[in-house]
Amino acid sequence: MLIPIADVPRWYAERRPEDTIAISHGRETLTWRQLERNANRRARAFAAKGVKPGDFVAIGLPNGNEFFETTFAVWKCGATPTSLSWRLPRGEAVAVLDILKPSLVVGGEADWNAGNALPAGFRPEGFSDEPLDNPVPRYWKAMTSGGSTGRPKVILDHQPAVTDTAVEQPLGIAPGTTLLNPGPLYHNAPFIVTHLALFGGGRITGMVKFDAEEALRLMARDHVQWVNFVPTMMHRIWALPADVRDACDLSSLKIVFHMAAPMPPWLKENWIAWLGPERIFELYGGTERQGSTIISGVEWLAHKGSVGKIGDTARLRIIGEDGNDVAPGETGEIYFLPNDGAGSTYHYLGAEPKRRADGWESLGDIGRLDSDGYLYLGDRLADMILRGGANIYPAEVEAAVSAHPNVRSCVVVGLPDAEFGQRVHAILELGDSGDVQAVADGMGDFLADRLSRYKHPESFETVAIGLRDDSGKVRRTLLRDERAAWLKANRAFRIFPARHRARAG
Numbered sequence: 001m002l003i004p005i006a007d008v009p010r011w012y013a014e015r016r017p018e019d020t021i022a023i024s025h026g027r028e029t030l031t032w033r034q035l036e037r038n039a040n041r042r043a044r045a046f047a048a049k050g051v052k053p054g055d056f057v058a059i060g061l062p063n064g065n066e067f068f069e070t071t072f073a074v075w076k077c078g079a080t081p082t083s084l085s086w087r088l089p090r091g092e093a094v095a096v097l098d099i100l101k102p103s104l105v106v107g108g109e110a111d112w113n114a115g116n117a118l119p120a121g122f123r124p125e126g127f128s129d130e131p132l133d134n135p136v137p138r139y140w141k142a143m144t145s146g147g148s149t150g151r152p153k154v155i156l157d158h159q160p161a162v163t164d165t166a167v168e169q170p171l172g173i174a175p176g177t178t179l180l181n182p183g184p185l186y187h188n189a190p191f192i193v194t195h196l197a198l199f200g201g202g203r204i205t206g207m208v209k210f211d212a213e214e215a216l217r218l219m220a221r222d223h224v225q226w227v228n229f230v231p232t233m234m235h236r237i238w239a240l241p242a243d244v245r246d247a248c249d250l251s252s253l254k255i256v257f258h259m260a261a262p263m264p265p266w267l268k269e270n271w272i273a274w275l276g277p278e279r280i281f282e283l284y285g286g287t288e289r290q291g292s293t294i295i296s297g298v299e300w301l302a303h304k305g306s307v308g309k310i311g312d313t314a315r316l317r318i319i320g321e322d323g324n325d326v327a328p329g330e331t332g333e334i335y336f337l338p339n340d341g342a343g344s345t346y347h348y349l350g351a352e353p354k355r356r357a358d359g360w361e362s363l364g365d366i367g368r369l370d371s372d373g374y375l376y377l378g379d380r381l382a383d384m385i386l387r388g389g390a391n392i393y394p395a396e397v398e399a400a401v402s403a404h405p406n407v408r409s410c411v412v413v414g415l416p417d418a419e420f421g422q423r424v425h426a427i428l429e430l431g432d433s434g435d436v437q438a439v440a441d442g443m444g445d446f447l448a449d450r451l452s453r454y455k456h457p458e459s460f461e462t463v464a465i466g467l468r469d470d471s472g473k474v475r476r477t478l479l480r481d482e483r484a485a486w487l488k489a490n491r492a493f494r495i496f497p498a499r500h501r502a503r504a505g
Contacts, residue, residue, distance in 0.1 A: 060107035228259065229257070334366065365377060
């Protein structure tokens with residue numbers, strides 16, 4: 001049955017036993033009835049602060065039950081939620097809020113200078129918990145993007161805030177699914193999949209912050225059936241001792257999706273061997289929903305390295321530098337076109353799409369198709385390293401370097417080089433037993449059978465903090481430009497040279 005998203009908590013509160021848990025984070029739980037009543041109170045409190053149907057509300061809250069009470073309250077106001085990291089720096093937050101112009105900001109840092117705001121932990125005392133009746137929001141969500149490459153933009157999803165409780169949700173989220181959410185809810189994928197599970201009457205087991213061993217424990221405890229990871233999380237789980245991984249009963253787990261960042265083939269192979277190819281899935285696509293590809297582990301074993309085929313809601317092309325389609329096997333820029341036409345799935349606030357005159361759009365990624373129509377990704381065009389006339393794609397180097405047993409995470413950037421134009425520089429997050437000079441000295445031998453010599457990093461740097469956040473995202477452009485500026489200013493930062501300097505091309 002098609003109902004407004006705002007009515008989802010009431011729908012299941014009336015159809016589930018009173019003590020049925022909808023959401024949990026740690027020891028804090030919310031039943032469907034509690035979610036409905038608390039969201040109604042919040043909605044009235046938001047309305048008292050000036051929120052009207054058609055407005056935007058910015059949410060800057062960490063993972064927790066309060067987040068979901070807030071999103072449903074926003075929909076109950078007839079408004080559209082925008083989820084932001086509660087730790088967003090003031091400059092980025094102000095830029096987003098200037099574009100969005102929300103009627104209310106819930107949570108966030110004090111220095112955001114939001115004109116109309118409620119703090120995290122706000123309790124709507126004195127407001128009725130009775131149902132509300134407001135118009136359905138035109139846009140069910142408005143997410144942000146672009147903070148790592150330039151001025152932020154807001155992506156308005158053109159799907160209205162309604163859902164069908166009688167059908168399976170996308171990505172194999174069946175009605176009643178128990179879903180683990182290990183990712184930050186200010187990112188698009190965790191926001192979507194958690195709410196899809198709730199739309200289908202499922203249960204969310206949420207993590208406030210990702211921890212590899214805790215994720216396994218929660219999946220076993222709550223008999224989790226569906227989870228979405230990013231490769232960084234899968235790397236951390238795989239780095240656990242085998243007896244720790246194998247001690248957890250994951251027999252209930254039906255689907256493990258990964259998305260949002262490139263997956264090293266060696267890591268995917270290990271997960272497929274561990275859980276079975278029929279349970280591992282990958283998605284490639286953008287928040288804009290112009291198109292996406294999905295591949296199962298079974299398909300991947302026959303097309304190793306692929307991210308799948310285009311779905312049935314859109315078309316895909318690979319276009320070369322001359323503006324024409326390239327042949328299968330040749331590399332070019334990836335373009336999508338939804339079946340309903342350009343601009344049918346979204347529009348931007350604060351930016352213009354990269355759209356050709358014929359309506360086809362690019363996310364800025366490059367790739368190739370094989371003869372069977374399976375897509376293989378390269379890198380983002382802006383991230384490509386041009387070294388001595390050769391194109392080097394950071395994701396390929398990162399995947400190889402990350403296979404090193406002492407490397408927890410790796411980001412590769414191109415730094416200025418007088419001889420070759422750019423050189424390959426690897427920024428490493430090492431395990432507890434890792435020594436950066438030893439890793440640098442041995443990396444040439446380690447990569448000998450994995451990468452062509454000219455792709456090997458020529459210098460290394462180690463950092464103490466995580467390079468990728470729990471969503472798998474990395475600010476590569478910022479890292480590259482920061483180090484280039486340091487070099488230009490003769491600022492010292494510890495670089496460990498590779499034992500052997502690579503040759504050109």
